[in-house]
Amino acid sequence: MMQLKQSFLGLLSVAFVMSGGIAKADQVDIIALISDTSNPYWKTTEDGLENTAKEMGIKINVYSLQNAADSEGQLNQCEAALLKNPKAIIFSPVDSVNLGSCLRKATEKKIVLVDIDGNIDENRVKEMGSDVAFSVGSNNYEIGKKAAEYLDGQTGKVLIIEGPSSSPNGLFRVQGFQENMGKGLTVIASQPADWDRLKAADITSSVVTKNPDLSIVFAANDTMALGAVEALRALNINSVKVIGIDGTVDAVQSIKEGRLTASVAQLPYLMAKEAIKKTDAFLKDRKALPFRQYVPILTLDQAVFERNDDPLLQYVR
Amino acid sequence: MRTYLGLMFVGLLLLCAVCSFLSDVFLTWPNFLNILTASATIGLLAIGASFIIGSGGLDLSVGSLMALSSVVAIQFSTHSPFPFLQTLCLCLVVAAVAGGVNGFLIGRKIPAFIATLGMLSLARGLALIFSNGRPVYGLPDSILFLGQGRVIGIPVPVFIFLGIILFCHVLLRHTKFGRYSLMIGDNVNAARNAGIRIQRHLIWLYAFSGMLAAVAGLLFMGRVNAADPNAGMMYELTAITATIIGGTSLSGGKASVIGAVLGALIMSVLQNGLTLVNVPSYYQQVAVGIVLIVAVAFGQWRGGHAATN
Amino acid sequence: MLLRIEGLHKHYGGVHALDDVSLSVDTGTVIGLVGDNGAGKSTLMKCVTGAEKPDHGSIVFDGQPIGLTPFDSRQAGIEMIYQDLDLCLRQDVTANIFLGREDLVHLWGMQTPFMNHKAMNESGRALIQTLNADIDVSKEAGSLSGGQRQAVAIARALLHHPKLLVMDEPTAALGVREITKVLNLIRSLKDQGITVILISHRLSDIFEVADRIVMMRHGKIVDDNAVSETSLTKVTQRLMM
Numbered sequence: 043m044m045q046l047k048q049s050f051l052g053l054l055s056v057a058f059v060m061s062g063g064i065a066k067a068d069q070v071d072i073i074a075l076i077s078d079t080s081n082p083y084w085k086t087t088e089d090g091l092e093n094t095a096k097e098m099g100i101k102i103n104v105y106s107l108q109n110a111a112d113s114e115g116q117l118n119q120c121e122a123a124l125l126k127n128p129k130a131i132i133f134s135p136v137d138s139v140n141l142g143s144c145l146r147k148a149t150e151k152k153i154v155l156v157d158i159d160g161n162i163d164e165n166r167v168k169e170m171g172s173d174v175a176f177s178v179g180s181n182n183y184e185i186g187k188k189a190a191e192y193l194d195g196q197t198g199k200v201l202i203i204e205g206p207s208s209s210p211n212g213l214f215r216v217q218g219f220q221e222n223m224g225k226g227l228t229v230i231a232s233q234p235a236d237w238d239r240l241k242a243a244d245i246t247s248s249v250v251t252k253n254p255d256l257s258i259v260f261a262a263n264d265t266m267a268l269g270a271v272e273a274l275r276a277l278n279i280n281s282v283k284v285i286g287i288d289g290t291v292d293a294v295q296s297i298k299e300g301r302l303t304a305s306v307a308q309l310p311y312l313m314a315k316e317a318i319k320k321t322d323a324f325l326k327d328r329k330a331l332p333f334r335q336y337v338p339i340l341t342l343d344q345a346v347f348e349r350n351d352d353p354l355l356q357y358v359r
Numbered sequence: 360m361r362t363y364l365g366l367m368f369v370g371l372l373l374l375c376a377v378c379s380f381l382s383d384v385f386l387t388w389p390n391f392l393n394i395l396t397a398s399a400t401i402g403l404l405a406i407g408a409s410f411i412i413g414s415g416g417l418d419l420s421v422g423s424l425m426a427l428s429s430v431v432a433i434q435f436s437t438h439s440p441f442p443f444l445q446t447l448c449l450c451l452v453v454a455a456v457a458g459g460v461n462g463f464l465i466g467r468k469i470p471a472f473i474a475t476l477g478m479l480s481l482a483r484g485l486a487l488i489f490s491n492g493r494p495v496y497g498l499p500d501s502i503l504f505l506g507q508g509r510v511i512g513i514p515v516p517v518f519i520f521l522g523i524i525l526f527c528h529v530l531l532r533h534t535k536f537g538r539y540s541l542m543i544g545d546n547v548n549a550a551r552n553a554g555i556r557i558q559r560h561l562i563w564l565y566a567f568s569g570m571l572a573a574v575a576g577l578l579f580m581g582r583v584n585a586a587d588p589n590a591g592m593m594y595e596l597t598a599i600t601a602t603i604i605g606g607t608s609l610s611g612g613k614a615s616v617i618g619a620v621l622g623a624l625i626m627s628v629l630q631n632g633l634t635l636v637n638v639p640s641y642y643q644q645v646a647v648g649i650v651l652i653v654a655v656a657f658g659q660w661r662g663g664h665a666a667t668n
Numbered sequence: 669m670l671l672r673i674e675g676l677h678k679h680y681g682g683v684h685a686l687d688d689v690s691l692s693v694d695t696g697t698v699i700g701l702v703g704d705n706g707a708g709k710s711t712l713m714k715c716v717t718g719a720e721k722p723d724h725g726s727i728v729f730d731g732q733p734i735g736l737t738p739f740d741s742r743q744a745g746i747e748m749i750y751q752d753l754d755l756c757l758r759q760d761v762t763a764n765i766f767l768g769r770e771d772l773v774h775l776w777g778m779q780t781p782f783m784n785h786k787a788m789n790e791s792g793r794a795l796i797q798t799l800n801a802d803i804d805v806s807k808e809a810g811s812l813s814g815g816q817r818q819a820v821a822i823a824r825a826l827l828h829h830p831k832l833l834v835m836d837e838p839t840a841a842l843g844v845r846e847i848t849k850v851l852n853l854i855r856s857l858k859d860q861g862i863t864v865i866l867i868s869h870r871l872s873d874i875f876e877v878a879d880r881i882v883m884m885r886h887g888k889i890v891d892d893n894a895v896s897e898t899s900l901t902k903v904t905q906r907l908m909m
Contacts, residue, residue, distance in 0.1 A: 068382050068383050068384050068635070070637075079639075079640070079641075103637040104637075104639075105634055105637075105640070106639065106640045107640060108640050108643070108644060109592060109593060111587075111589040111592055112592070113583045113585070113587060113589075113590070114397075114400060114579055114582060114583055114590075115630075117582055117583055118393070118397040118630065118631065118634075119634050121393045121396075121397070122384075122390070122393060122631055122634045122635055125384040125387065125389055125390050125393070125635075126384055126635070137494050137583075137585060137587065138496070139494070139496050139583065139584040139585050140583035140584065140585060140587075142583075142584045143503075143506075143507045143582070143584065170584075206492065207492065208491075208492045208493045529782070533782045533783055533785075534781050534782060534783065535770050535772075535781070535783065538759075538763065538770065538783065541756075541758070541759065542756050542759065542763075542767060545756035545757065545758045545759055546754065546755065546756045546757070548752075548754060549754035549755060549756050549767065550756070550767070550768075552750075552754050553754070553767040553768030553769075554739070554768040555767075555768055612756065612757075612758035612759070613758050
């Protein structure tokens with residue numbers, strides 16, 4: 043016990059002496075707080091943030107979560123981030139208020155705040171006393187609209203697979219789709235599958251069994267779209283077109299193999315790149331931007347991959 | 360046990376030394392307060408877990424009870440003239456009743472693992488139902504004060520945490536309630552033959568664990584400004600990890616409140632330190648796993664971790 | 669006369685576990701109760717401690733008919749120490765002695781919820797001393813030898829100031845040296861005027877400490893002699909019959 047204490051005290055003093063001369067991980071320009079990187083969407087975002095920052099010579103720390111619902115863990119990360127005094131914090135909150143107290147302190151410390159992925163409500167953030175410069179993300183209504191436009195001129199029965207009713211993004215996508223759907227299409231069912239592959243497959247099987255003349259499935263994300271694709275294949279149905287959203291790696295693979303018809307891709311890598319660039323510009327010139335900074339979206343199908351000429355394709359992973 | 364706690368404390372200081380070596384921010388007063396605040400929620404659950412594990416049981420439902428109690432309390436107190444008092448009472452009562460049900464079932468020979476696993480799912484489901492699956496925003500200022508307020512520059516959660524540490528330490532070491540909990544974990548037949556009413560005690564014990572979860576839930580919702588039906592997910596396992604790092608044996612009969620708090624602090628320092636040093640979250644999980652195994656193995660080598668006696 | 673049992677019957681289904689058992693025990697004596705497994709020793713003692721109810725017959729203890737529950741018997745002054753001792757091995761000796769009967773701190777005549785560790789340690793130590801046992805009361809029960817554990821169990825029983833102590837196979841799991849210690853414990857109980865009923869398979873132990881030896885077979889008492897009037901050989905022969 044005594045020896046341990048002595049060796050510990052020795053170590054501690056050595057640590058203190060050496061700590062003066064060593065480069066610390068503390069100096070940082072931007073800290074990004076993002077969600078759970080086991081989700082490919084956020085993994086790509088992380089890559090985009092880190093690579094872009096590196097290219098531009100910006101020092102960045104990206105803090106990610108182990109669990110997408112860990113609102114308290116993210117708050118802890120945010121509090122830690124404050125102590126490092128970055129010039130800007132780019133954040134994607136777990137819910138619309140969990141970072142409230144931390145963002146307020148950041149505003150007091152004059153740290154520039156940038157939302158990424160567009161989940162926050164501008165007014166609510168203001169009410170909570172923090173000043174968010176702008177928000178970089180996809181326009182989810184526009185995404186749904188793009189999907190509807192892709193089906194322009196087609197006719198038949200449509201199944202809509204929704205996200206969970208608690209997700210505003212999911213609701214906007216479905217709204218964008220329904221409000222811009224061609225005249226020849228009729229929605230026969232619209233059910234939530236909570237972003238879940240299996241639930242989407244079950245819904246698809248039961249709807250297509252009741253309505254063998256189903257012609258289109260629109261799912262509010264790719265995971266659910268791929269569930270629908272599998273369900274249709276299991277029933278040996280090849281005539282139904284399935285459209286998803288996100289452009290995930292799985293979805294791209296599935297499109298190339300001719301299973302999934304199309305996916306309206308969000309481009310997280312591009313989103314991350316834009317976020318860094320715009321934040322950097324804002325830090326330099328302090329020129330106010332409109333709050334919503336939309337990132338382009340891209341409809342992917344086999345034809346797009348065959349032509350392979352769209353410049354946005356470089357951001358598809 | 361005492362030797363083990365001493366070693367754990369040295370381990371904690373060593374960890375702090377390494378972190379301060381890598382980050383200048385780490386060894387500052389504001390960061391110290393950050394660590395204490397961040398450890399409060401898990402710390403409270405870990406204290407509850409030390410009582411429960413000491414009694415030879417297990418409570419997997421605490422994370423869900425955090426969510427259920429806070430969601431129900433907020434839903435039913437929004438229009439109350441005394442929102443703070445009502446939220447506080449409802450929160451404690453809901454969690455105590457759910458915990459009491461756990462204790463009742465366990466007293467009726469349902470394994471603690473099964474009973475509380477059922478409650479984990481049941482309470483989470485009820486929390487989602489009561490909140491319609493969405494976090495409830497806009498809490499009364501008094502609740503926000505619990506999570507975000509400061510008194511003489513020190514965050515309120517830190518005061519609450521310290522108060523409960525003291526209360527529970529006394530409860531475990533100096534009252535019949537604490538002693539009987541350990542006796543039941545040590546030799547339930549002896550406790551029964553000595554006239555201890557096991558079934559009644561288990562109800563109180565699990566209700567107590569639920570109430571600690573409710574306080575953790577209050578701090579949680581005060582901090583994140585929302586009564587979140589998804590709050591506390593997986594917290595039960597983190598709490599059990601902290602308790603075991605703190606020297607409590609899974610086989611019952613031994614427990615230490617101070618140990619559980621040390622365990623929670625170690626977890627919190629790890630997370631804070633690794634974040635400051637910008638270690639990706641994947642590696643943080645690896646680190647927690649290593650610390651758990653090393654702590655128990657080291658305890659075995661030196662003798663003194665109750666898990667290996 | 670401390671204990672008088674008359675005409676006791678007990679059936680379990682078709683088994684006649686106790687068949688017209690009568691027995692009288694004088695204050696301050698040590699009775700050895702012997703017999704094969706299933707002879708009815710345990711059933712008889714369970715009737716005495718209130719753990720079982722006889723079908724017929726009466727038990728009078730200290731001039732009063734015996735109560736119906738273990739709690740009543742304990743109140744009347746009957747303690748039983750089971751073979752497994754019921755110790756909590758991870759708790760210290762004091763905690764084991766006072767299990768279920770903890771002393772609380774009193775302030776200004778009011779009872780607080782806090783345990784009085786100091787008082788319990790002191791009286792625990794005193795109790796252990798009356799048994800002439802050398803045990804550190806702050807040690808965990810699990811770290812004690814078999815004989816020392818027996819002493820702790822006896823000390824716990826003594827806390828209730830019993831008039832009658834029933835011990836079930838106290839020496840079964842012990843080595844020779846430890847057995848001697850336990851037999852000394854029983855002698856010191858007798859010196860304190862406590863009546864002991866000792867159930868044991870080890871006849872030599874019984875001959876060392878008992879005043880009387882009672883033999884049971886098939887639910888009946890078949891032999892009841894003062895130790896001075898019989899011998900180890902005789903009893904062994906009777907048991908073999």
